[in-house]
Amino acid sequence: MNIHEYQAKELFEKFGVPSPNGQVAGTAEEAEAAAKAIGGNDLVIKAQVHAGGRGKGTFKNGFKGGVHFPKTPAEAGELAGKMLGQTLVTHQTGEAGRLVSKVMIAEAADISRELYLAILLDRESSQPVIVVSTEGGMDIEAVAEDTPEKIVRQFIHPLAGLQAFEVRKLAKALELEGAQAKQFSKLIKNLYKLFIDCDCDMVEINPLVVTPTGDVLALDAKFGFDDNALYRHPEIVAMRDTSEEDPREVEASKFDLNYIGLDGNIACLVNGAGLAMATMDIIKHCGGDPANFLDVGGGATKEQVAAAFKIILSDPKVEGILVNIFGGIMQCDIIAEGILSAAAELEITIPLVVRLEGTNVAQGRKLIAESDLAVIPADNLNDAAEKIVAAVKG
Amino acid sequence: MSILVDENTKVLVQGITGGFGGKHAQLSLDYGTKIVAGVTPGKGGQTFGKSTPIYDTVEDAAKQSGATVSAIFVPPPFAADAILEAVDAGMDLVIAITEGIPVADMMRVKAAMQGSKTRLIGPNCPGIVTPGRGENSNGGCRIGIAPGYIHKRGNVGVVSRSGTLTYEAVYQLTELGYGQSTCVGIGGDPINGTSHLDVLKMFNDDDETEAIIMIGEIGGNAEAEAARWAAEHCKKPIAGFIAGSTAPPGRRMGHAGAIVGGEEDTAEAKKKILAECGIAVSETPSDMGKTLVAMLK
Numbered sequence: 001m002n003i004h005e006y007q008a009k010e011l012f013e014k015f016g017v018p019s020p021n022g023q024v025a026g027t028a029e030e031a032e033a034a035a036k037a038i039g040g041n042d043l044v045i046k047a048q049v050h051a052g053g054r055g056k057g058t059f060k061n062g063f064k065g066g067v068h069f070p071k072t073p074a075e076a077g078e079l080a081g082k083m084l085g086q087t088l089v090t091h092q093t094g095e096a097g098r099l100v101s102k103v104m105i106a107e108a109a110d111i112s113r114e115l116y117l118a119i120l121l122d123r124e125s126s127q128p129v130i131v132v133s134t135e136g137g138m139d140i141e142a143v144a145e146d147t148p149e150k151i152v153r154q155f156i157h158p159l160a161g162l163q164a165f166e167v168r169k170l171a172k173a174l175e176l177e178g179a180q181a182k183q184f185s186k187l188i189k190n191l192y193k194l195f196i197d198c199d200c201d202m203v204e205i206n207p208l209v210v211t212p213t214g215d216v217l218a219l220d221a222k223f224g225f226d227d228n229a230l231y232r233h234p235e236i237v238a239m240r241d242t243s244e245e246d247p248r249e250v251e252a253s254k255f256d257l258n259y260i261g262l263d264g265n266i267a268c269l270v271n272g273a274g275l276a277m278a279t280m281d282i283i284k285h286c287g288g289d290p291a292n293f294l295d296v297g298g299g300a301t302k303e304q305v306a307a308a309f310k311i312i313l314s315d316p317k318v319e320g321i322l323v324n325i326f327g328g329i330m331q332c333d334i335i336a337e338g339i340l341s342a343a344a345e346l347e348i349t350i351p352l353v354v355r356l357e358g359t360n361v362a363q364g365r366k367l368i369a370e371s372d373l374a375v376i377p378a379d380n381l382n383d384a385a386e387k388i389v390a391a392v393k394g
Numbered sequence: 395m396s397i398l399v400d401e402n403t404k405v406l407v408q409g410i411t412g413g414f415g416g417k418h419a420q421l422s423l424d425y426g427t428k429i430v431a432g433v434t435p436g437k438g439g440q441t442f443g444k445s446t447p448i449y450d451t452v453e454d455a456a457k458q459s460g461a462t463v464s465a466i467f468v469p470p471p472f473a474a475d476a477i478l479e480a481v482d483a484g485m486d487l488v489i490a491i492t493e494g495i496p497v498a499d500m501m502r503v504k505a506a507m508q509g510s511k512t513r514l515i516g517p518n519c520p521g522i523v524t525p526g527r528g529e530n531s532n533g534g535c536r537i538g539i540a541p542g543y544i545h546k547r548g549n550v551g552v553v554s555r556s557g558t559l560t561y562e563a564v565y566q567l568t569e570l571g572y573g574q575s576t577c578v579g580i581g582g583d584p585i586n587g588t589s590h591l592d593v594l595k596m597f598n599d600d601d602e603t604e605a606i607i608m609i610g611e612i613g614g615n616a617e618a619e620a621a622r623w624a625a626e627h628c629k630k631p632i633a634g635f636i637a638g639s640t641a642p643p644g645r646r647m648g649h650a651g652a653i654v655g656g657e658e659d660t661a662e663a664k665k666k667i668l669a670e671c672g673i674a675v676s677e678t679p680s681d682m683g684k685t686l687v688a689m690l691k
Contacts (some may be wrong), residue, residue: 025478121497123584123614126504158501199498227505227646228470229496258648262640273648274556274611277637278679281661284640293641295648298493298539298557299414326558326565328539357482358541358561381562382680 001225003239004048006104015194017187019218022106024048025080032077034105042070044108045329047083048092049090049098050244057090059083060097068107070316076105099243109217114207115174116140116186117218119195121202121226128156128195130188132170136207162192176216183216191218198236199229203300213250244330248311255307257296265319267312271296271330279324282381288389291318291389292327298330298376306345313346320392322384325358332356332364335394343373351391396524396576397596397603398487398513399463399535399553403524406431406461408452408468410442415467418491418539419446425542426526426533431459452483463596465521466490473517474499481512489537490587494571498587505585514587518649519556523564533571533651538579540564548573550686551597553590555582555608555616555649559637559679563607566683575603576605582649584613592618600627605628605631607686609671612647613659618667620664625671633686635676 003011004083006024013019023034033042047054054066063082070076080103089097097393110383114137122129133151135143144151152173154166167188171181186207195203209219230237242250252259262280265289270276273295280380292315296308312318325335339354355378356364368375376391378384399405405422409415410432420443423429425441431449432442439449449455454466464480466473466488472611473492478487507514515522525531525545536542544561553560554560567574578593580586581594590608606628610617617636624632625670639661641647665675676685 005559121501121584124502126585128501158498158505196498199496226497228494229498231471232496260642260645260647262642270558272556272558274554274609274637275558275562275679277611277641277647278556278559278562278635280640281637282678282680290640293645326561328541328557328561357565359542374429380680382678385678385680 001227001230001236001240002050003222003223004102004241005046006048006102007239008223009104011194011198011223012218016190017194017218018183018216019031020109022103022104026102027084028077028081028341031080031103031105032073035070035073035076036048038105038107042108043070043076044068045070045073045076045079047088047095048102048104048298049088049100050241051090051092051098053090053092054088056190057088060089061084062085066100072287095380096364101243106359109209110212111181111209112212113210115210116143116206117191117208118202118204118206119192119200122155122359125155127158130154130156130166130170130192132174134174135148137351140206158191161321162189178191180210180214180216187216187218199226199233200224201226203254248314252294252311255304257294257304257311259306259311260293261315262290263317264291265317266322266392267294267315267318267320268322268324269294269296269312270324271298271300271326274278275326279322279381279385280384283389286385286389288385288392291315299328300327300334300338302334302338302341305335306342309339309342309346309348311349318350320388321348321353322388323352323354324384325356326357327358327360330358331360331361331369332358336364336367339375340367340371353378353384353388353390353391355379355381395600395602397600398576398591399522399524399537400677401426401524401526401534402428402462403463403535404428404430404459405465405535405537406433406452406455406459407468408433408464410446410448410467411437412467412469416442418467421542423535425536426528427536431455436660443630452479452485456483461485463489463537466492468492470494470496474503477503477514478506481510485512488512488513488587489513489515489519489521489622491519491538491552493518494611497581497585499582500583500640504585504587515578516581516586518583519581519586520560522576522578524576525574538578540577544568545577546573547581548575549602549604550574551600551603551606552577552609553593553597553606554579555611556609556637559609562679563609565681566609569687570681570683572683572687575600576616590616591623592625594620594628598630603630605686606688607632607682608632608634609682610634610636610664611649612636612641612661612664615658617664618658621671621673622666624673631686631689632673633676633682633689634668634673635679635682636661636668637679
């Protein structure tokens with residue numbers, strides 16, 4: 001799950017991670033008032049969308065740039081008016097762009113140094129790792145590629161937690177001394193607490209800046225949260241902005257289905273994430289193009305299967321459907337019933353190939369065979385993929 | 395021999411009174427597996443099915459029943475606690491079926507297990523099957539959620555992160571007339587107890603296992619690590635498959651661990667590493683069985 005920049009700032013404030021003074025606004029008037037409250041004439045106003053490349057983006061109304069530097073509150077209000085309610089297209093949003101419904105106004109911090117700081121879960125060592133670099137403000141992947149010695153990693157024991165010596169090592173790696181090292185020490189301890197308490201799988205601050213007056217501030221932040229842990233964080237769930245997500249994925253999540261939209265024309269409905277990926281792969285291998293990833297999970301009900309069909313069919317690009325079920329937990333007869341009830345309700349007119357195997361397979365196949373539905377049965381995975389690709393190509 | 399479990403292994407089920415745990419405990423009993431006890435706090439003294447006793451604690455259940463292996467079906471918020479209870483009770487093997495455990499919980503569990511004698515498989519896994527010698531492989535040890543009937547006793551070891559892809563490989567082998575020594579699902583989470591490499595080493599040391607199918611997917615470097623070890627040390631032929639060639643980067647494909655982060659963890663990169671390490675890589679998930687059989691001829 002992702003959150004907006006202004007929400008990240010709220011989390012920083014709650015946990016005591018210093019960041020530039022700023023406020024969020026939903027209207028031009030609010031933006032002007034926020035700019036007045038912040039004061040000064042070095043301000044920044046940023047469109048709030050879940051995509052990178054905002055500064056270089058263009059609004060569909062022709063207005064250029066999702067990041068600006070107003071000098072007065074009136075100018076901040078005027079800029080907000082040009083961004084709010086408009087759709088911003090950046091290199092990460094795709095052509096559809098994202099609707100901007102909030103802007104953030106903040107002090108434009110003076111910068112002496114730009115650093116990099118992140119906390120991640122390292123799967124290989126099964127522990128958190130803090131990553132720092134003196135080369136902040138740029139693409140960290142490029143830094144890792146060109147000057148790997150400028151990236152310093154500190155692994156943290158999950159049960160012992162962050163130790164003082166580890167903080168000292170990190171401060172030294174960032175060439176921070178005296179009062180700045182002290183400020184950094186407080187910041188990293190609070191950030192680590194935030195990371196653990198909120199079940200993040202990633203917090204990235206790029207850049208972490210040192211100002212000419214010697215303050216250490218988090219200028220921008222990217223968060224990732226562990227979806228499995230959201231059940232114990234209603235305050236994080238409340239930050240979810242479904243307008244930033246694919247509506248089909250939002251609909252799927254209501255039914256506990258794992259759906260990811262792709263660009264092809266052959267939809268698939270599969271149980272199990274590994275088999276769902278493999279089914280997409282074999283469609284491609286047979287010359288087709290998968291329209292989606294869809295894992296209906298282990299214990300899907302008839303209702304979930306019907307909902308899955310509705311979501312698949314809501315994609316106008318879809319010209320054929322491949323159902324591939326290998327029942328372990330999932331019973332084939334339940335899937336068959338789901339297919340039949342969805343078909344009865346939705347009047348499926350495009351080719352539908354069904355491959356069933358596993359628990360209660362005989363009952364499942366019988367239900368399909370005895371219905372008057374025009375289902376193309378398949379004997380195995382390869383057969384199923386070839387049949388749907390052929391059917392769609394006509 | 396097989397690896398990890400055989401037909402004599404005594405198993406207890408944590409979460410046996412839940413719908414999911416109960417259903418699969420019964421299927422295992424029907425398969426002939428020695429499910430000797432269940433554990434549900436507060437329901438000690440009751441009985442599951444015909445005669446399986448239920449205990450309040452794993453310690454009691456293990457002492458009374460002689461179980462050495464625990465299968466965990468408890469819901470995600472309580473799963474970490476359940477795993478550590480089984481470790482505390484001195485189980486040899488804990489198989490965590492539960493899907494959706496917070497990754498931070500697993501990180502702490504793994505750290506807390508350091509130095510214990512217990513091996514963890516999973517979480518978010520289909521479990522483990524050592525097929526029996528009876529009809530439809532009955533009489534073996536089935537722990538978890540795999541359909542028992544697709545198995546056949548034999549000499550191929552199967553290891554995979556994905557449940558349904560394991561079934562796919564097992565079914566293909568059985569159809570081709572090749573049985574399995576043991577099939578191990580290690581689970582789709584980013585932090586798990588047992589890796590591809592751990593299982594390859596066990597298969598390599600197991601007399602009954604003559605060939606191996608290793609199934610992986612995008613994300614992490616576990617498959618590459620296992621392949622590099624196999625190139626140096628594994629005496630037995632291995633066929634492999636990696637799912638996720640068509641997965642878009644940066645998206646989590648169902649499994650919490652299945653996400654392409656960098657260049658090294660794409661399906662194509664992994665397939666290349668596997669091939670360089672002498673593993674026969676199946677082009678499609680439909681050819682896993684055939685690819686291995688071709689190596690044996």
